[in-house]
Amino acid sequence: MAERNVTTLPASPPLTTPLVWAWGGVLLTATTWLVGIIALFRSIGGFFD
Amino acid sequence: MLDRALGAWIGLRTRWRGLALPIFASPLLPAALLFAIDGNERGVTGAALGFGGSLLAARALRRGRQGDSHRAAWLMAVGTGLSAQMAGHLGIPMSLIMATGALFGTRMMYQALPETAPPPPPEPPPPPPGPIEESRLRLARIEAVAARRGDGKLQGVASAMEGVLDDLTAHPDRLPQARRFLTVHLDGLERIVERLEAGAAPPEGLPILLDDLATTAQELRGRLTREESAALDIQVKVLSDRLREEGFR
Numbered sequence: 001m002a003e004r005n006v007t008t009l010p011a012s013p014p015l016t017t018p019l020v021w022a023w024g025g026v027l028l029t030a031t032t033w034l035v036g037i038i039a040l041f042r043s044i045g046g047f048f049d
Numbered sequence: 050m051l052d053r054a055l056g057a058w059i060g061l062r063t064r065w066r067g068l069a070l071p072i073f074a075s076p077l078l079p080a081a082l083l084f085a086i087d088g089n090e091r092g093v094t095g096a097a098l099g100f101g102g103s104l105l106a107a108r109a110l111r112r113g114r115q116g117d118s119h120r121a122a123w124l125m126a127v128g129t130g131l132s133a134q135m136a137g138h139l140g141i142p143m144s145l146i147m148a149t150g151a152l153f154g155t156r157m158m159y160q161a162l163p164e165t166a167p168p169p170p171p172e173p174p175p176p177p178p179g180p181i182e183e184s185r186l187r188l189a190r191i192e193a194v195a196a197r198r199g200d201g202k203l204q205g206v207a208s209a210m211e212g213v214l215d216d217l218t219a220h221p222d223r224l225p226q227a228r229r230f231l232t233v234h235l236d237g238l239e240r241i242v243e244r245l246e247a248g249a250a251p252p253e254g255l256p257i258l259l260d261d262l263a264t265t266a267q268e269l270r271g272r273l274t275r276e277e278s279a280a281l282d283i284q285v286k287v288l289s290d291r292l293r294e295e296g297f298r
Binding site: 012013015017018020021023024025026027028029030031032033034035036037038039040042043044046047 | 051052055056058059062069070073074075076077079080081082083084087089092095096099103125128129132133136137138139147148150151153154155156157158159160161
C-alpha cells in the first residue's frame with residue numbers, strides 16, 4: 001500500500017480571535033488609557049490647588 | 050473564506066504589532082509635561098515610567114520572538130501600575146487592579162500573532178591550540194623555510210625536534226619535563242630562521258650550534274625514554290616484592 005503524505009499544516013487560530021483582540025483593547029482602554037486620563041486630570045488639577 | 054480573511058488580518062496585525070501600546074499610554078505625555086510645569090516630581094516620574102513601559106513593551110512586541118508577548122504584557126502591567134500609583138494617586142489596590150487589567154489586556158490583544166523561535170546561541174570559539182600543537186605549527190614554519198633554503202642541518206634539527214613532539218603527543222604526561230626544552234630550542238631556532246630569511250650571512254658557528262640542537266633533541270628523547278624505563282623498573286620491583294610478601298612466590 002502506498003504511503004500517504006501526512007504532513008500536518010499548523011492549526012489556524014479560532015475564528016473568535018478578533019473578539020479576543022477587541023476585548024484586550026477594551027481592557028487596555030479601561031486600564032492604561034484611563035490611568036493616563038486620570039493622571040492628565042490630576043496634573044491639570046494641580047494648578048488649581 | 051473566513052479563515053483566509055483572518056489569516057490576512059493576522060498578517061496585517063503582525064506588521065503593525067505593538068504600535069498601539071504607546072497610543073494607549075499617550076495621555077501620560079501631556080500629563081508628564083503639566084506635572085513638570087507644576088513641579089510635581091512624583092507625578093512626572095509616574096507618567097514617564099508608564100509611557101516608558103509602553104515603549105519598551107512595543108519594542109519587545111516588534112521583535113516578535115517567542116515569549117516576547119508575555120514580556121510586553123508584564124512591562125505594560127508594571128508601567129500602568131506605577132503610573133496609576135504615582136501619577137494617578139489611585140492607591141495600591143486600584144493600581145494593582147489596573148496593572149492586572151493591562152497585563153491581561155496586552156496578552157489578549159496580541160494573542161495568536163506568530164512568534165519566531167529565538168536564534169540558537171552562538172557557537173563557542175574553538176579552544177586555543179595546546180602547547181604541543183602550537184609547537185608543531187611553529188616547527189612547520191621552520192621546516193618550510195629549511196626546505197626552501199635546502200639547508201640540510203636545519204632540516205635535521207627540525208626533524209629531531211619533530212621526533213620529540215611525536216613522543217610528547219604519544220605521552221603528553223612527559224610535557225612538563227620537555228616544556229623548557231621546547232621553549233628554548235624553538236625560540237632560538239625561530240630567531241635563527243628569521244635572521245637567515247632577512248638575508249643574514251650564516252656565521253661560522255652556526256653548523257655546530259645546529260648539530261648541538263639536534264643532539265640535545267635526541268638526548269631529550271633518550272632521557273625521557275630512560276626515565277620511563279626506570280619508572281617501569283621500579284614498578285616491576287615493587288610488584289615482585291609484594292607477590293613475595295603475600296606468599297605467591
